[in-house]
Amino acid sequence: MCGIVGFTGKQSAAPILLEGLSRLEYRGYDSAGLAVRDGTKNVEVVKAKGRLKGLAQKTDQGRAIAGSCGIGHTRWATHGEPSEENAHPHCSDDFNVVGVHNGIIENYQELKDKLRKKGYTFQSSTDTEVAIKLIDYYYKKYEGTPVDAINHSLIRIRGSYALAIMFKDYPGEIYVARKDSPMILGVENGESYLASDVPAILKYTRTVYYIGNLEMARLRPGEITFYNLDGDEITKEPVQIQWDAQAAEKAGFEHFMMKEIHEQPKAIADTLHSAVKDGRIDLSNLGLSEDRVRAVTGIHIVACGSAYHAGVAAQYVIEDLAKIPVRVELASEFRYRKPLLSPTDLVILISQSGETADTLAALRESKELGVPTLAIVNVVGSSIAREADSVFYTLAGPEIAVATTKAYSAQLIACYLLAMGFAQIRGYLHEEECSRMLSCLEALPDQILRLLDDRERIQWFASKFSNAKDIFFLGRGLDYAISLEGSLKMKEISYIHSEAYAAGELKHGTISLIEDGVLVVGMLTQQELYEKMISNMVEVKSRGAYLMGLTTCGNYSIEDTADFTVYIPKTDPHFAASLAVVPLQLMAYYVSLAKGLDVDKPRNLAKSVTVE
Ligand code: G6P
Numbered sequence: 001m002c003g004i005v006g007f008t009g010k011q012s013a014a015p016i017l018l019e020g021l022s023r024l025e026y027r028g029y030d031s032a033g034l035a036v037r038d039g040t041k042n043v044e045v046v047k048a049k050g051r052l053k054g055l056a057q058k059t060d061q062g063r064a065i066a067g068s069c070g071i072g073h074t075r076w077a078t079h080g081e082p083s084e085e086n087a088h089p090h091c092s093d094d095f096n097v098v099g100v101h102n103g104i105i106e107n108y109q110e111l112k113d114k115l116r117k118k119g120y121t122f123q124s125s126t127d128t129e130v131a132i133k134l135i136d137y138y139y140k141k142y143e144g145t146p147v148d149a150i151n152h153s154l155i156r157i158r159g160s161y162a163l164a165i166m167f168k169d170y171p172g173e174i175y176v177a178r179k180d181s182p183m184i185l186g187v188e189n190g191e192s193y194l195a196s197d198v199p200a201i202l203k204y205t206r207t208v209y210y211i212g213n214l215e216m217a218r219l220r221p222g223e224i225t226f227y228n229l230d231g232d233e234i235t236k237e238p239v240q241i242q243w244d245a246q247a248a249e250k251a252g253f254e255h256f257m258m259k260e261i262h263e264q265p266k267a268i269a270d271t272l273h274s275a276v277k278d279g280r281i282d283l284s285n286l287g288l289s290e291d292r293v294r295a296v297t298g299i300h301i302v303a304c305g306s307a308y309h310a311g312v313a314a315q316y317v318i319e320d321l322a323k324i325p326v327r328v329e330l331a332s333e334f335r336y337r338k339p340l341l342s343p344t345d346l347v348i349l350i351s352q353s354g355e356t357a358d359t360l361a362a363l364r365e366s367k368e369l370g371v372p373t374l375a376i377v378n379v380v381g382s383s384i385a386r387e388a389d390s391v392f393y394t395l396a397g398p399e400i401a402v403a404t405t406k407a408y409s410a411q412l413i414a415c416y417l418l419a420m421g422f423a424q425i426r427g428y429l430h431e432e433e434c435s436r437m438l439s440c441l442e443a444l445p446d447q448i449l450r451l452l453d454d455r456e457r458i459q460w461f462a463s464k465f466s467n468a469k470d471i472f473f474l475g476r477g478l479d480y481a482i483s484l485e486g487s488l489k490m491k492e493i494s495y496i497h498s499e500a501y502a503a504g505e506l507k508h509g510t511i512s513l514i515e516d517g518v519l520v521v522g523m524l525t526q527q528e529l530y531e532k533m534i535s536n537m538v539e540v541k542s543r544g545a546y547l548m549g550l551t552t553c554g555n556y557s558i559e560d561t562a563d564f565t566v567y568i569p570k571t572d573p574h575f576a577a578s579l580a581v582v583p584l585q586l587m588a589y590y591v592s593l594a595k596g597l598d599v600d601k602p603r604n605l606a607k608s609v610t611v612e
Helices: 013-023 052-058 108-117 127-142 146-156 256-262 264-275 290-295 305-322 357-368 383-387 406-425 431-453 455-464 478-494 503-508 527-541 556-560 573-594
Strands: 003-008 031-037 043-049 069-075 097-105 159-167 174-179 184-188 191-195 207-210 215-220 223-227 298-303 326-330 345-351 373-377 390-393 470-475 497-502 519-524 546-552 564-568
Touching (some): 003 013, 003 097, 003 174, 013 052, 013 191, 031 052, 043 052, 069 159, 108 127, 127 146, 146 159, 146 174, 146 215, 174 191, 264 406, 264 431, 298 305, 345 406, 357 373, 406 431, 406 573, 455 573, 478 573, 497 503, 527 546, 564 573
Parallel strands (some): 298 345, 470 497, 470 519, 519 546, 546 564
Antiparallel strands (some): 003 069, 003 191, 031 043, 031 069, 097 159, 174 215, 184 191
């Protein structure tokens, strides 16, 4: 969702901005633009609708624009259609203030009316143009510094923002402000950078600063000064990013998604080893005392998208192992539901980016209600990671493809470990059984490698169904959780309508959608539900469905029913999702590929949904 970059230093800014924006493409966007200052009062603004290559062509890869201070933006439309007018940067009429914005200004209409009365006119339908003109208004009204002008504006603005702004009178400087939208700042070799996310500046610096909510900063070449909302200077310590720059490259794969699918064994092993010491689960880093874990009366797992699906799987595993009642909820529902939480509950937020607006709001709501919060997050230093009472970091490394794969897999591992750790503390999981389960977890990376070896067969099958209109995924229990994720992967990147159903619900409606040739993917990894699932599959087959069965090695009788079968290696049934999801990811990938779609950047979707 909207990407922001900024640079001020000695080098030419435009190529650096374009390069940075290309690293943020994964966030999702439909237009792009940049503004560059050449050290004088002049500013050059170039925008293009559509993909970044349009902007690169217009600016001769940035070479056509002189100047060493600039800001850039990829826009994911919220207010106003995708168009050149609505693309950022936006400027005040006299180019006094030029800025880019990620977020939503909720009271923009009210502010727009106020500014209109003061003589401002508007060229776009965006909320951003209103924010930029408001800053211009206060800058001129109080004749103060840029920080004063931004300050005054922030007090009037309701909503979320990461703003990067240049002022005519301050060449070589960029001002930023942030509330609830991600932004990081970096310094290296006498030059300064800003971006929505680490990959955009990783090539140039690993020393970054996280700017807090309602804080501002001034970037000069090689120097960043931070301010609080009162305009007072504040100090911040830099953080060293450990990610390897290559981790954010495609490393010979055609798409990030395929690369990330292949990185799952490592993501799983790294996450596992971060919480298993000398063969024992060690959750001491989480700051949850054993007494607290024993006293937990209920767990609420709150998340969005695939992270929610990891939560659905976790619900089965935690309840079964640790005997704690678990409720899983979509963050967008939880935050407005006035949830009934007790101080002995635990709220677990799951998020790859750590910036999803609804999940962040749910976290804040839980904290306000005085309930302990634990975040399972991938991006170090993200808002959710910083605000939760404790954090379990998934070690999946940077994930670029919009459709998550390795982060989801790492989330599952974190959930299993919590379930097992809690179960041990509460006396439901004994040493021996725990070691057996840990050895199953240890085996997952190699088992996934074996599944990946089977990709050509899945590619062949996927190409047969690339023109499908509908696909249904059916499962019971944990297999239902896997179905949800398999279906989401498919629809996200193939644009084929797909649905996941709890197989037992089939007769309550879904079966009416089954007709000749419709692909139904049945998940059968849970042995005690195997026979029941076979019955459901026979029911759809007798109505014409084409059946793919996904089950554990050994269940060969499935071939009597399914038209195409994929086997996963044997594991503890609690962990089957970690294996079963891999063929489903591959299938979605190959369908998308066969249709010639943009696998890594599916239409209308954003990697990180930082607005409601
Ligand atoms: C978007 C992404 C999904 C992701 C979801 C939640 O929809 O496309 O892949 O699962 O957001 O994101 P989070 O960063 O909170 O895990």
